[in-house]
Amino acid sequence: MRWFLGLAAVVGVGLVVFDVLPAAYVFAPLLSLLIFKVGTASFGSLRRGASYIPDGPPRPVDTTRERIVYWCAGCGAELLLLVRGTEAAPRHCGERMTDRRETASQPDATS
Numbered sequence: 297m298r299w300f301l302g303l304a305a306v307v308g309v310g311l312v313v314f315d316v317l318p319a320a321y322v323f324a325p326l327l328s329l330l331i332f333k334v335g336t337a338s339f340g341s342l343r344r345g346a347s348y349i350p351d352g353p354p355r356p357v358d359t360t361r362e363r364i365v366y367w368c369a370g371c372g373a374e375l376l377l378l379v380r381g382t383e384a385a386p387r388h389c390g391e392r393m394t395d396r397r398e399t400a401s402q403p404d405a406t407s
């Protein structure tokens with residue numbers, strides 16, 4: 297489909313150059329097609345940027361083995377993650393929070 301539109305654009309510009317068609321008959325549809333492409337591309341980028349949408353059911357985090365703490369650089373708030381809904385860090389104060397992972401130390405075999 298893309299090659300067909302490119303070919304149609306080349307043929308249309310050729311018809312305008314050789315004065316077969318008025319320029320408005322060729323450039324108006326090309327301009328509308330360009331606006332449509334930019335609009336659909338911007339909606340596509342919005343959909344790809346929605347990483348906060350979970351891709352599955354929430355999974356509980358085993359806090360005895362790993363503690364995941366999110367820290368807000370704006371106000372200093374900290375959150376302990378108990379249930380994970382998505383891999384993306386949550387937002388606070390309009391910014392992504394910084395994650396800090398603490399793994400539980402292995403029990404000492406000598407004691």
Ligand SMILES: [Zn+2]
Binds near residue numbers: 369388
């Ligand atoms: Zn904050």
